Amino acid sequence: MYAFTYHGAETLEQAQELLASGDDPKILAGGHTLLPTMKQRLANPSDLIDIAGINALSGITLTGAALSIGAMETHAQVADSPVAQRAIPGLAALAGQIGDPHVRNRGTIGGSLANNDPAADYPAACLALGALIHTTQRQIKAQDFFTDLFETSLEEHEIITRIEFPTPEISAYAKSPNPASRYALVGVYVARTQNGVQVAVTGAGPVVFLATGFSQALERSFSRGALNGVTVSPEGLNADLHASAAYRAHLIGIMARQAVTTALSQKQGAPS
Ligand SMILES: Cc1cc2nc3c(=O)[nH]c(=O)nc-3n(C[C@H](O)[C@H](O)[C@H](O)COP(=O)(O)OP(=O)(O)OC[C@H]3O[C@@H](n4cnc5c(N)ncnc54)[C@H](O)[C@@H]3O)c2cc1C
Incomplete structure (x- = not known):
């Protein structure tokens, strides 16, 4: 897996700001597809924006x-x-x-x-x-x-x-x-x-x-x-x-x- 920065977003607004500011950010939900892809080095996001803590979702x-x-x-x-x-x-x-x-x-x-x-x-x-x-x-x-x-x-x-x-x-x-x-x-x-x-x-x-x-x-x-x-x-x-x-x-x-x-x-x- 390549290095990346993890962010836990608490609101949709925060998630959107993080997505707009990262180099090549990706949304992380349960990670069930994204994490295996990253482990195989098929994806190399700069930032993972975890949306699990957003109540509105x-x-x-x-x-x-x-x-x-x-x-x-x-x-x-x-x-x-x-x-x-x-x-x-x-x-x-x-x-x-x-x-x-x-x-x-x-x-x-x-x-x-x-x-x-x-x-x-x-x-x-x-x-x-x-x-x-x-x-x-x-x-x-x-x-x-x-x-x-x-x-x-x-x-x-x-x-x-x-x-x-x-x-x-x-x-x-x-x-x-x-x-x-x-x-x-x-x-x-x-x-x-x-x-x-x-x-x-x-x-x-x-x-x-x-x-x-x-x-x-x-x-x-x-x-x-x-x-x-x-x-x-x-x-x-x-x-x-x-x-x-x-x-x-x-x-x-x-x-x-x-x-x-x-x-x-x-x-x-x-x-x-
Ligand atoms: C062993 C195995 C068996 C499976 N069997 C089945 C099956 O029988 N039937 C089936 O339908 N599925 C199956 N799946 C898929 C699984 O059910 C998940 O739905 C799927 O892997 C997505 O996982 P996730 O929700 O954790 O999303 P993640 O892996 O976190 O994200 C997947 C992609 O969606 C993007 N994303 C996530 N949430 C959002 C959002 N809210 N808005 C925009 N983009 C978003 C991410 O950036 C990423 O690109 C299987 C998966 C595995 C690993």
Whole structure:
């Protein structure tokens, strides 16, 4: 690891000042991606700005028809939150499937979205549920946020503050995990809202995407059977030692059916 200077920020303003003044500063959340990268000498930031002490980045609240999750909430906190479980059980269940207990207790939703790993779980939920990503500068729609492999529309030094998820009628996530890392070989989030159905896929392509053929079929009838004969082309999908593109395309159909079954079994959206 190269030498760096550590700063613990206590407010967003302080974090922004530190980011503006450093040579090549980086935001530090749980460190679950950033620190291994630095240990391998693949990243060499001059300064680490730790945002864990900023109260404004915490909290899970339900306001009207939107669930708001602070950027520093860990996956375990989202999974265990009664507010999240009641408002969007599919999202809480997704958080409980990320990595292992160690990963879930350090990794954060803000760090996961900023990192935009092509096999990460949250991007599928953000896209299917139509989340709004709030930052220190603006609000970004999920459909405009995930731009490419490990790329987002965040500007340099822009900090994700919270993520707002409109509560759906019903929704669920199903993934086929890599047995070693638990990252998604393929993960599918299905959401039925008042405005229709959205099906988002992670792990299969270079960046999370909507499976529109699946969404259209489920809009006609929200049932497993509605997906019979609906397929995704393997063209452009990831192929590696874990799975071929054709296998991933096949898995998308299997995971979509599983997600529909789970969604239909849920009592959803009973905010009080
Ligand atoms: C062994 C292992 C298994 C994993 N398995 C899974 C899995 O199954 N599914 C899954 O989805 N993920 C998985 N992950 C990823 C993990 O869940 C974390 O979400 C991810 O590593 C990000 O970690 P972090 O929150 O600690 O962010 P950090 O590592 O601290 O930061 C990551 C990047 O995001 C930037 N950043 C952090 N917070 C913000 C913010 N608020 N605003 C702007 N930029 C920010 C940082 O500058 C850095 O560039 C796994 C990770 C490991 C190590």
